[in-house]
Amino acid sequence: MITKPLIKMEKVSKKFPNVIALDNVDFSLIKGEIHALLGENGAGKTTLMKILFGMLKPDSGTIYINGKKVNITSPRDAMQHKIGMVHQHFMLVDSLTVLENIALSYEKKPIIDYNEIEKKIKEISERYNFYVDPKSKIWQLSVGEQQKVEIIKALCGDVDVLILDEPTSVLTPIEVEELFKALNAMRKQGKSIIFITHKLDEAISISDRITVLRKGKVVGVVKPSEVTKSDLVKMMVGREIAEMINKDKYKSNENNIPLVEVENLVVFNDRGLVAVNGASFVLYPGEILGIAGITGNGQRELAEALIGARRVSHGKIKILGINTTNKKTRDIIKLGVSYIPEDRIRFGILPNLSVTENLLLTNYDDPRFSRKLTVNYHSFRNVALNLIKEFNIVTPNLQTPAKFLSGGNLQKLLIARSAVKEPKLIIVSNPTSGLDVATVALVHEWLIRMKKKNVGIILISEDLEEIIKLSDKIIVLKEGKITGNFVGEAKITEVATAMTTKVST
Amino acid sequence: MRVKLEKRVQISKYEIIAVRIASIVLALLSIGLLFIVSGIDPFYAYSVILSGVFGSTFGISEVIVKSIPIGLCSLGLSLAYTAKVWNIGSDGQLIMGAIFATWVALFSNFPQVLILPSMFLAGFIGGLVWATVPAFLKSKYNVNEVIVTLMMNYISLNLLDYLLSGPWRGHGVFNYPITDEFPKFARLPSIPGTRIHYPTLILLILLTFLILFVMNRTKFGLEIKAMGDNLEAARISGIDTFKNSLIVMMISGGLAGIAGVGEAAGIQYRLIRNISPGYGYSAIIPAWIGGFNPVVVLVASLFVSALFVGGNIAKVSLGLSYGLINVFNGVILIFLISSEYLVGYRVRIEWT
Numbered sequence: 001m002i003t004k005p006l007i008k009m010e011k012v013s014k015k016f017p018n019v020i021a022l023d024n025v026d027f028s029l030i031k032g033e034i035h036a037l038l039g040e041n042g043a044g045k046t047t048l049m050k051i052l053f054g055m056l057k058p059d060s061g062t063i064y065i066n067g068k069k070v071n072i073t074s075p076r077d078a079m080q081h082k083i084g085m086v087h088q089h090f091m092l093v094d095s096l097t098v099l100e101n102i103a104l105s106y107e108k109k110p111i112i113d114y115n116e117i118e119k120k121i122k123e124i125s126e127r128y129n130f131y132v133d134p135k136s137k138i139w140q141l142s143v144g145e146q147q148k149v150e151i152i153k154a155l156c157g158d159v160d161v162l163i164l165d166e167p168t169s170v171l172t173p174i175e176v177e178e179l180f181k182a183l184n185a186m187r188k189q190g191k192s193i194i195f196i197t198h199k200l201d202e203a204i205s206i207s208d209r210i211t212v213l214r215k216g217k218v219v220g221v222v223k224p225s226e227v228t229k230s231d232l233v234k235m236m237v238g239r240e241i242a243e244m245i246n247k248d249k250y251k252s253n254e255n256n257i258p259l260v261e262v263e264n265l266v267v268f269n270d271r272g273l274v275a276v277n278g279a280s281f282v283l284y285p286g287e288i289l290g291i292a293g294i295t296g297n298g299q300r301e302l303a304e305a306l307i308g309a310r311r312v313s314h315g316k317i318k319i320l321g322i323n324t325t326n327k328k329t330r331d332i333i334k335l336g337v338s339y340i341p342e343d344r345i346r347f348g349i350l351p352n353l354s355v356t357e358n359l360l361l362t363n364y365d366d367p368r369f370s371r372k373l374t375v376n377y378h379s380f381r382n383v384a385l386n387l388i389k390e391f392n393i394v395t396p397n398l399q400t401p402a403k404f405l406s407g408g409n410l411q412k413l414l415i416a417r418s419a420v421k422e423p424k425l426i427i428v429s430n431p432t433s434g435l436d437v438a439t440v441a442l443v444h445e446w447l448i449r450m451k452k453k454n455v456g457i458i459l460i461s462e463d464l465e466e467i468i469k470l471s472d473k474i475i476v477l478k479e480g481k482i483t484g485n486f487v488g489e490a491k492i493t494e495v496a497t498a499m500t501t502k503v504s505t
Numbered sequence: 506m507r508v509k510l511e512k513r514v515q516i517s518k519y520e521i522i523a524v525r526i527a528s529i530v531l532a533l534l535s536i537g538l539l540f541i542v543s544g545i546d547p548f549y550a551y552s553v554i555l556s557g558v559f560g561s562t563f564g565i566s567e568v569i570v571k572s573i574p575i576g577l578c579s580l581g582l583s584l585a586y587t588a589k590v591w592n593i594g595s596d597g598q599l600i601m602g603a604i605f606a607t608w609v610a611l612f613s614n615f616p617q618v619l620i621l622p623s624m625f626l627a628g629f630i631g632g633l634v635w636a637t638v639p640a641f642l643k644s645k646y647n648v649n650e651v652i653v654t655l656m657m658n659y660i661s662l663n664l665l666d667y668l669l670s671g672p673w674r675g676h677g678v679f680n681y682p683i684t685d686e687f688p689k690f691a692r693l694p695s696i697p698g699t700r701i702h703y704p705t706l707i708l709l710i711l712l713t714f715l716i717l718f719v720m721n722r723t724k725f726g727l728e729i730k731a732m733g734d735n736l737e738a739a740r741i742s743g744i745d746t747f748k749n750s751l752i753v754m755m756i757s758g759g760l761a762g763i764a765g766v767g768e769a770a771g772i773q774y775r776l777i778r779n780i781s782p783g784y785g786y787s788a789i790i791p792a793w794i795g796g797f798n799p800v801v802v803l804v805a806s807l808f809v810s811a812l813f814v815g816g817n818i819a820k821v822s823l824g825l826s827y828g829l830i831n832v833f834n835g836v837i838l839i840f841l842i843s844s845e846y847l848v849g850y851r852v853r854i855e856w857t
């Protein structure tokens with residue numbers, strides 16, 4: 001029996017200035033299936049889904065729901081057709097509570113019936129084992145919890161089709177498991193799910209079918225049982241990717257002068273609570289220090305203290321032998337420190353400014369392309385063009401506002417930005433979140449290359465495999481304390497255990 | 506039936522232009538209704554106003570005259586707004602500029618050739634000092650600059666009242682709250698037959714291009730654009746956001762101060778209570794319409810000043826009250842500003 005698709009998108013095309021984002025794409029979704037959508041950064045995954053959700057108008061093509069041609073011109077239309085979407089970049093209001101955020105997108109009457117919405121949230125939470133406190137404010141939640149809020153928000157609209165745009169790039173392994181359980185439960189109830197991811201294992205393990213996009217074209221629709229990971233890579237990138245990590249065996253560098261010395265550091269977070277609680281470590285040039293731990297355990301505060309963007313309330317930081325405790329960010333950056341922050345939209349990107357200006361943000365002081373007061377945009381042009389080539393950034397041109405770049409390309413932009421100067425110390429948070437396999441390899445290779453040039457790297461990541469693969473030393477951060485310390489080879493299980501250790505107070 | 510606003514995802518250039526034109530047409534139609542209610546033939550009224558503003562050298566020259574203070578204030582505001590520093594106090598800063606310049610003109614004993622340059626300098630400093638207070642409170646104690654700049658407007662107005670009713674009141678002016686006329690060497694020359702005090706006009710044009718240069722070519726320009734777009738990212742990249750918001754606020758105050766010098770030394774030749782009929786407030790509009798781009802802002806200033814002049818002409822030749830004129834100008838601006846918002850949305854009517 002041939003199942004008739006619930007949703008069919010036929011010959012959908014979408015052009016943006018200078019890019020063809022989608023070129024005659026066909027896509028179908030069957031009732032009760034989980035359908036993974038794969039493709040390189042900038043392949044057009046988000047664009048295709050935004051069209052289905054009524055946020056973008058296709059240049060051509062038709063959408064059928066249950067065999068009937070429909071015209072979806074706004075998210076409101078999409079919701080009327082029972083389609084919900086969780087976006088790659090969250091769209092929650094920070095200062096409002098979970099409840100208020102959800103009310104904001106659903107309540108149509110002028111007087112909001114909070115009790116009713118709360119009941120709804122509770123019902124959904126119970127049905128899918130998905131709990132968040134409706135009364136907490138968004139800014140108090142971790143990224144993973146915010147992701148849950150977005151999903152609950154989408155489900156509150158009684159959807160039959162749920163689109164998830166890279167839901168797992170911000171989740172911890174445990175949270176991913178939880179999410180998958182919920183998705184399975186939804187599938188059982190006959191809901192259909194479109195799931196965008198860069199993690200091939202996930203796609204293979206949870207989906208019923210996989211559609212692969214490359215440069216705006218469908219390369220194939222496959223069943224996970226019929227393909228291997230490397231088949232998928234080949235479909236996505238058009239060639240095989242062999243990640244060439246030759247991390248030399250760890251050699252103690254301890255006769256050298258230390259690059260970073262952190263002693264007994266205490267730092268508070270935005271809420272005024274202790275975020276880093278007495279951390280000490282030393283980093284030598286040419287080392288990669290992995291900081292493992294679940295996001296929200298003091299990583300951001302530690303990194304910001306290191307670059308002088310957050311007050312150190314106790315303890316000491318020395319970089320290159322110079323005391324940099326509570327020094328100005330500008331002066332610390334001048335010592336040769338590059339920082340790639342964890343939340344690129346909030347802390348990294350200038351959305352309305354051009355690609356060039358974004359690349360210049362941390363580099364306009366460089367005498368190669370500036371004078372005392374002025375910036376020489378002209379001489380930066382070639383540097384920018386080279387970066388775009390080196391880091392494979394997909395952008396129509398250098399003048400394009402950053403907000404028009406795909407998620408992965410924004411991440412590449414941040415990494416490219418930190419490569420302009422020859423840094424001595426790189427502090428990087430979740431460098432490969434949201435990147436496709438090819439680009440992950442590219443970034444990893446870049447980090448190793450930097451390390452070989454004797455650059456010291458502090459690699460903060462939730463991705464344990466990444467940390468283990470790259471680091472010479474690993475510390476584990478839990479509730480602001482160092483709960484694990486590994487030198488040389490470390491086992492994934494040991495590190496994972498340290499990540500979940502109870503912190504004694 | 507329900508009428509709904511929906512966020513527009515994409516906007517084409519033509520749609521933007523169409524919305525703008527439609528908003529002006531709608532504004533003129535609604536004002537037409539007001540004319541009819543007041544017993545005036547709207548076609549006659551519009552033809553009088555249009556020929557008054559654009560059909561005579563006087564009209565055109567007056568548009569330029571008023572665009573000088575509006576443009577100067579607007580230019581400074583564009584700089585501040587680019588960094589998302591919300592200065593609402595141009596009017597007070599303009600008044601302080603005029604006060605400082607008046608002191609130089611009437612009470613300093615500077616050599617005559619130095620008087621005019623000193624007046625500009627003093628006016629710049631006057632506006633700048635006035636803006637420093639809110640700027641300092643904002644960067645040091647995070648006090649909302651909107652409130653403080655607004656309050657400072659009232660303080661400057663009271664200071665002006667005090668000076669004009671006492672210490673600075675002129676000798677030969679009976680009891681009017683005005684100062685003596687400035688001596689000849691403290692007056693700005695005008696283009697003959699008009700009130701266009703061209704030194705200030707030239708200054709305005711030079712400053713427009715200077716600020717364009719600052720925004721697009723300097724480190725400082727990049728820094729304030731970054732601050733305005735993502736303050737958190739700017740801070741983490743090592744930009745001194747405190748210092749920069751202080752600077753943009755002070756410069757925008759200084760430019761408003763210069764506008765005050767122009768009014769005192771180029772138009773009134775003395776300090777009067779009504780030295781600014783709200784130029785500092787009106788200047789907020791061209792800054793927004795022009796998207797903080799100095800050259801576009803300059804053009805938008807001309808437009809806003811044409812509204813001012815059109816209003817004056819309507820008052821004189823149609824015998825309308827000043828209040829009604831303000832209503833007309835308000836209507837046009839409300840339509841324009843709401844179109845700014847509507848461009849991002851579309852109206853949808855659902856028949857149910």
Ligand SMILES: Nc1ncnc2c1ncn2[C@@H]1O[C@H](COP(=O)(O)OP(=O)(O)OP(=O)(O)O)[C@@H](O)[C@H]1O
Nearest residue numbers: 016021041042043044045046047404405406407408
């Ligand atoms: N509003 C826009 N204006 C101009 N170009 C755009 C716009 N939105 C997307 N693009 C371009 O369209 C292409 C596809 O983008 P899309 O966001 O769909 O990629 P993606 O597959 O979701 O990538 P990622 O995995 O990095 O999120 C990219 O080259 C992007 O730069």
Ligand SMILES: [Mg+2]
Nearest residue numbers: 046088406407
């Ligand atoms: Mg995407």
